[in-house]
Amino acid sequence: MLDYQNLEWTRKDTSGIQPRPRYRHTCEVIGNRLWILGGSDNGDDDASRASKNVMAGISELNLDTLVWTHPVIQGANPFPRSSHTSVVVGTNSIAIFGGRYSGQVYYNDIFLINMETYTSVLVNAVTTMLPTPISNA
Numbered sequence: 001m002l003d004y005q006n007l008e009w010t011r012k013d014t015s016g017i018q019p020r021p022r023y024r025h026t027c028e029v030i031g032n033r034l035w036i037l038g039g040s041d042n043g044d045d046d047a048s049r050a051s052k053n054v055m056a057g058i059s060e061l062n063l064d065t066l067v068w069t070h071p072v073i074q075g076a077n078p079f080p081r082s083s084h085t086s087v088v089v090g091t092n093s094i095a096i097f098g099g100r101y102s103g104q105v106y107y108n109d110i111f112l113i114n115m116e117t118y119t120s121v122l123v124n125a126v127t128t129m130l131p132t133p134i135s136n137a
Contacts, residue, residue: 016068019059026086028094030115034061037096040082047080047101058113076122078111092116095123098133106133 001012025039036059040047057079060069073079084099089112096111110123 012066014061014066014068017070018068019070022082024082024100026084026096028086028088029063030088030092030094032063033115034063035059035094035115036061037086037094038079038081038084038099047082047099058118071118073113073118073120075120076111078109078113078120078122081107108133 002009019036020041022036022039022041026037028035028037038047038057057073057077058071060071061067062069078096081096081099081101084096084107086094086096089095092115094113094115096113097107097109099107101107110125111120112123113120
């Protein structure tokens with residue numbers, strides 16, 4: 001963790017099952033909870049070949065207790081994907097846009113996940129106005 005007043009990093013011990021090492025993921029914080037979303041855990045940056053377990057999608061760290069959990073998404077599941085972008089929306093949701101699935105398969109879809117209920121919906125956007133599928137945005 002970073003002490004932003006003294007600009008010093010310290011390693012914190014956590015409990016629970018830690019998420020797998022990964023890259024090209026996103027990370028968001030709402031209140032006292034931090035989420036790691038998607039990413040790839042192989043050298044090919046192929047999210048379709050990511051480990052087939054719940055940790056390949058979303059991992060949550062409670063910042064008060066430092067306990068890792070791996071919630072199951074209900075509804076339209078946006079994972080697996082890597083190289084996407086995400087943003088906090090309102091007081092309890094995260095939006096995910098774009099990213100890469102495998103090879104030359106790129107996304108231009110938008111998912112909204114309620115982080116209280118872990119329910120996800122695919123946003124029904126006007127398809128003629130969607131940007132080009134993209135990753136590393």
